Amino acid sequence: xxxxxxxxxxxxxxxxxxxxxxxxxxxxxxxxxxxxxxxxxxxxxxxxxxxxxxxxxxxxxxxxxxxxxxxxxxxxxxxxxxxxxxxxxxxxxxxxxxxxxxxxxxxxxxxxxxxxxxxxxxxxxxxxxxxxxxxxxxxxxxxx
Amino acid sequence: xxxxxxxxxxxxxxxxxxxxxxxxxxxxxxxxxxxxxxxxxxxxxxxxxxxxxxxxxxxxxxxxxxxxxxxxxxxxxxxxxxxxxxxxxxxxxxxxxxxxxxxxxxxxxxxxxxxxxxxxxxxxxxxxxxxxxxxxxxxxxxxxxxxxxxxxxxxxxxxxxxxxxxxxxxxxxxxxxxxxxxxxxxxxxxxxxxxxxxxxxxxxxxxxxxxxxxxxxxxxxxxxxxxxxxxxxxxxxxxxxxxxxxxxxxxxxxxxxxxxxxxxxxxxxxxxxxxxxxxxxxxxxxxxxxxxxxxxxxxxxxxxxxxxxxxxxxxxxxxxxxxxxxxxxxxxxxxxxxxxxxxxxxxxxxxxxxxxxxxxxxxxxxxxxxxxxxxxxxxxxxxxxxxxxxxxxxxxxxxxxxxxxxxxxxxxxxxxxxxxxxxxxxxxxxxxxxxxxxxxxxxxxxxxxxxxxxxxxxxxxxxxxxxxxxxxxxxxxxxxxxxxxxxxxxxxxxxxxxx
Numbered sequence: 001x002x003x004x005x006x007x008x009x010x011x012x013x014x015x016x017x018x019x020x021x022x023x024x025x026x027x028x029x030x031x032x033x034x035x036x037x038x039x040x041x042x043x044x045x046x047x048x049x050x051x052x053x054x055x056x057x058x059x060x061x062x063x064x065x066x067x068x069x070x071x072x073x074x075x076x077x078x079x080x081x082x083x084x085x086x087x088x089x090x091x092x093x094x095x096x097x098x099x100x101x102x103x104x105x106x107x108x109x110x111x112x113x114x115x116x117x118x119x120x121x122x123x124x125x126x127x128x129x130x131x132x133x134x135x136x137x138x139x140x141x142x143x144x
Numbered sequence: 145x146x147x148x149x150x151x152x153x154x155x156x157x158x159x160x161x162x163x164x165x166x167x168x169x170x171x172x173x174x175x176x177x178x179x180x181x182x183x184x185x186x187x188x189x190x191x192x193x194x195x196x197x198x199x200x201x202x203x204x205x206x207x208x209x210x211x212x213x214x215x216x217x218x219x220x221x222x223x224x225x226x227x228x229x230x231x232x233x234x235x236x237x238x239x240x241x242x243x244x245x246x247x248x249x250x251x252x253x254x255x256x257x258x259x260x261x262x263x264x265x266x267x268x269x270x271x272x273x274x275x276x277x278x279x280x281x282x283x284x285x286x287x288x289x290x291x292x293x294x295x296x297x298x299x300x301x302x303x304x305x306x307x308x309x310x311x312x313x314x315x316x317x318x319x320x321x322x323x324x325x326x327x328x329x330x331x332x333x334x335x336x337x338x339x340x341x342x343x344x345x346x347x348x349x350x351x352x353x354x355x356x357x358x359x360x361x362x363x364x365x366x367x368x369x370x371x372x373x374x375x376x377x378x379x380x381x382x383x384x385x386x387x388x389x390x391x392x393x394x395x396x397x398x399x400x401x402x403x404x405x406x407x408x409x410x411x412x413x414x415x416x417x418x419x420x421x422x423x424x425x426x427x428x429x430x431x432x433x434x435x436x437x438x439x440x441x442x443x444x445x446x447x448x449x450x451x452x453x454x455x456x457x458x459x460x461x462x463x464x465x466x467x468x469x470x471x472x473x474x475x476x477x478x479x480x481x482x483x484x485x486x487x488x489x490x491x492x493x494x495x496x497x498x499x500x501x502x503x504x505x506x507x508x509x510x511x512x513x514x515x516x517x518x519x520x521x522x523x524x525x526x527x528x529x530x531x532x533x534x535x536x537x538x539x540x541x542x543x544x545x546x547x548x549x550x551x552x553x554x555x556x557x558x559x560x561x562x563x564x565x566x567x568x569x570x571x572x573x574x575x576x577x578x579x580x581x582x583x584x585x586x587x588x589x590x591x592x593x594x595x596x597x598x599x600x601x602x603x604x605x606x607x608x609x610x611x612x613x614x615x616x617x618x619x620x621x622x623x624x625x626x627x628x629x630x631x632x633x634x635x636x637x638x639x640x641x642x643x
C-alpha cells in the first residue's frame with residue numbers, strides 16, 4: 001500500500017478541518033494527498049430528452065465549478081505545506097465513490113469532516129459518514 | 145406570447161357557441177387532403193379477404209429482415225442489454241454523463257402511452273384474442289429494427305461547437321446516403337423525415353395525447369368536464385409551456401418519476417387482476433393461440449388477426465418510425481452499438497410486457513364474462529375489465545393515462561423540435577416559436593374535434609417510416625460491422641466490465 005491519504009472535500013468547514021488534520025498527519029509521515037470532490041449523482045434517475053441533451057455540458061460545468069471553487073484553493077494549502085497532491089472530481093453516490101477512489105488511488109487512509117447532518121435527515125437518507133465507515137476498506141478518520 | 149394566449153382564449157371562448165362552425169370549416173378544408181394522404185399511406189392490398197396496409201407490410205418485412213441479418217440480435221443482445229443498463233460496463237471516469245438506464249427510461253416514457261392501455265383493447269376487439277399473439281411477435285421483431293435505428297442515431301449525430309448534440313433519422317439519412325455517393329437523395333430523405341416528424345409531433349405526439357387525456361378525465365368525472373375542454377386544454381398547455389419554454393425542470397422531473405411508477409403500478413394491478421381470474425387464464429391463453437392461427441370470428445381470419453396485431457404493436461412501440469433514435473442520440477458514448485443494444489429493451493417493455501399484460505386482463509375478463517364491457521372500446525374497455533375487480537380502479541387509471549399522455553407530449557415536443565432545428569437551424573428564437581406553437585396545439589387538442597388533421601398527422605408519422613427503413617437497409621452493413629467488432633471486443637476483454 002502506498003503512502004497516500006485521501007481527503008473528502010465538499011466546500012464545507014468540516015471538509016476544511018479534515019484537510020488540516022490530513023496535512024498535519026502527512027507532514028509527519030511524508031505521505032502524499034489525494035483531494036477529492038464527489039458530486040452527488042445517480043445513474044438511475046429519470047429525465048426529459050432535453051435534459052439528456054444538456055447533460056454533457058452540465059457535467060463539464062459542475063466539474064469546473066468543483067475544481068475552481070473548492071479544490072484549487074485547498075490544493076494551494078497542501079502545496080504550501082510542502083506536500084505532493086493530486087485532485088479528483090467524480091460524480092456518484094458519495095460514500096460508494098469515496099471507497100472506489102480510495103481503492104483506485106491505493107491510499108492508506110481516508111479523512112472526512114463530520115457533516116453535521118440532522119438526525120431526521122440521516123434517519124431518512126442515511127448518513128454519508130456512517131456508510132463510509134461501514135464500507136471503507138482502509139481506516140477512516142472522521143474529523144469533528 | 146400574450147397575443148398567442150389571447151388568440152387561444154378567443155378560440156376557446158367561441159368554442160361553445162360556434163364549435164360546430166369552426167370544426168366544420170377546418171374539417172371540410174382538410175378532409176380531402178386527409179383522405180388522399182390516408183389512402184396513399186394506408187393503401188391496402190386485399191389478401192384472402194383481409195385488408196393489408198402496405199405500410200404495415202413494409203415495417204414487418206423490415207423487422208424480419210433486420211432480425212435475420214443481425215443474427216437474432218433481439219435474442220443474443222438481451223442479456224448484454226441488461227448488463228449495460230445495470231452499469232456493469234460503465235467506466236467510472238465518465239460517471240455523470242447520461243447513463244444507459246437514463247437513456248432507456250426517457251425513451252420508454254416516450255413510447256408507453258395510451259396505446260398500451262387502449263390500443264390493445266382495440267386490437268382484441270377488432271382482431272380477436274389471436275391479435276395478441278401477433279402483437280407480441282411484432283414486438284419481438286421490432287426489437288431488431290430499434291437496434292439498427294438507435295445505433296445509427298448515435299453514430300451519425302451532429303455535435304455542435306458548444307458540446308450539444310442533435311441526432312436522429314434525418315441526420316443518418318443525410319450523412320449515410322452521402323457516404324454511399326447519393327448526397328442529393330440523402331438530403332431529400334433527411335428533409336422529408338424532418339417535416340414528417342415535425343408534423344407528427346403536433347398530432348400523434350400532441351393533440352391526440354391531450355385529447356385522450358381530456359376524454360379520460362371527463363369519463364372518470366362522470367361528464368362533469370363536458371364543454372370544459374378549453375379549460376383542461378389551457379391548463380395542460382400551461383403545464384407543458386412551463387416545462388418546455390419556462391424550463392421548469394421540477395415538473396418534468398416529477399412526471400418522469402411518476403411515469404415509471406405508474407407503469408409498475410399498472411403492471412402490478414394487472415397481475416393481481418389476472419390472478420383473481422386465474423381460473424379463466426388457461427382458456428384466455430388458449431384463445432390467444434387458437435385465435436392467432438384460426439382467426440375465428442375475425443374479418444380476414446388468421447391473417448386479419450395478424451394484421452391488427454402488427455399494426456397495434458407498431459403504433460405502440462414506434463419501432464421503424466425512428467423517434468427513439470432521436471432520444472438516444474443525446475447520449476455520449478464511444479460505442480454507438482451499446483445504445484442500439486439498450487434500445488432493444490424498449491419494444492420488449494412496451495409491447496411484450498405491458499401490452500401482453502393488458503391483453504391478459506381483457507382476455508380473462510372475456511372468458512369469465514363475455515359481455516363485461518358492453519359497447520365500450522379502447523381505454524374504456526380496459527377500464528371496465530379492471531372495474532370488475534376494483535370498483536375504484538378507473539380513477540387511478542385515468543390519472544395514469546393523464547401522466548402517460550403528458551410524458552409522451554414532453555418527449556414528442558423534443559422529437560418535433562429536432563425536426564424543426566434540422567430544417568430551420570439551431571437559432572434560439574426559432575426554437576421558442578416552435579415550442580409556443582407546440583403548446584397552442586396542446587390546447588387545441590382538447591378543444592376541437594380535428595379528425596382529419598389528426599388523420600394527416602397519423603399518416604405522416606407512418607409515412608416517415610418509408611425513408612427511415614429504406615435508410616436502415618442501406619446502412620445495415622455498417623451497423624453489422626460495428627456490432628461484430630463490438631461483440632468481439634467484449635469477448636476478448638478489450639471492453640471490460642467495471643463491476
